[in-house]
Amino acid sequence: MEKVYIAGKITGDPEYRMKFGRAARALEMTGNVVLNPATLPNGLNQADYMHICFAMLDCADRAVFLPDWNESEGAMLEQAYCAKTGKPVAFLAGV
Template identity: 65%
Template sequence: MKIYLAGRIAGDRKYRAKFREAAKALEGMGHVVLNPATLPDGLTDADYMQICMAMLNAADLAVFLPDYRESRGAMVEWAYCQRIGKDCALYMDMTGGGRQ
C-alpha cells in the first residue's frame, strides 16, 4: 500500500528523524511511504503544499503522526482527506503505539 505520512515539520528541529523513524516502521510492514520530510530545503510554503498534495493524492492511505494537530499544513491535509473521502489512519494505531 502507498502511504502518505503527515505531521508537523515547521518549527520542529527533529522532524527529519521523526519522519524517518515512522517511514522505516511503515516500510517494515511492507508499505511504500511517501515522505514529505525528504523534500529539499529552500522551497516556498506554496511549493511544499503543492508537492505534498500531489503525494497525498497518489497515496492509498494518509497516516497522521501524533503531532499533526500542531501543523497547519497537516490540518489542511486532514481536512482535504475528510472532504474527498481519502482513507486515513493515526500512526499510533498503525504501529500499536509507536514511540512518537
C-alpha cells in the same frame, strides 16, 4: 503493497527528519511504499511544499498522521482534504 503518505508537524520542529524517518521505516517494514514529505529539499517556499505534498497525498492510498499533526497548519489541511475526499487515514501514536 499500499502507498502511504506521512503527515505531521515539520515547520518549527528541528527533529522532524528523524521523526518522519522513524515512521517511514516502521511503515516500510510492513510492506508499504512511503511518500515522505520530510525528504523534500530545503529552500522551497511554503506554497511549493504544499503543492508537492498534496500531489503525494493524491497518489497515496492512505494518509498516516503523526501524533503532532494537529500542531501543523499544513497537516490539518491535509486531514481536512482526506475527510472531504474520503481518503482513508490512520493516526500513529508514539513515533
